[in-house]
Amino acid sequence: MISVIASIRVKAGRRSEFLQIFKANVPKVREEKGCVEYFPTVDVDSGLPPQALDENMVTIIEKWESLEALRDHLTAPHMLAYKGKIKEIVEDLSLKVLQEA
Numbered sequence: 365m366i367s368v369i370a371s372i373r374v375k376a377g378r379r380s381e382f383l384q385i386f387k388a389n390v391p392k393v394r395e396e397k398g399c400v401e402y403f404p405t406v407d408v409d410s411g412l413p414p415q416a417l418d419e420n421m422v423t424i425i426e427k428w429e430s431l432e433a434l435r436d437h438l439t440a441p442h443m444l445a446y447k448g449k450i451k452e453i454v455e456d457l458s459l460k461v462l463q464e465a
Contacts, residue, residue: 365400366434366463368426373456376420379406382453383422385446392442398433402426420455434461 374382386404393402404424407417428434437443 366428366431366461368424368428368434368462369460370424370426371458371460372422372424372454373418374420374422374453375455378453379420379422382450385449385453386422386424389442389446392440393437396433396437396440398429399437400427400429431461 372382383404383406390402390404393399402424404422406422407415407419409415409417426434428437
């Protein structure tokens, strides 16, 4: 099992637009072979230190059956179309690809 945490910084004031595009693509991703879990999250003010809130950050939580399934996901036609739609909205992206220790 592969877990992915993708942190996507969007341009100020464009989070809702990004989430609308992202959520429209989610059903296609969930149909992909090897997709176990795939959803966007945003910060919630928990009041717990040392949490740092960022209204321009969207964190994607993913689980894949294998690294091969993840690689196939990244080149799927709907993902290439999605990337084209968000390229002017996203400022930065970081990716953590993890396996259970």
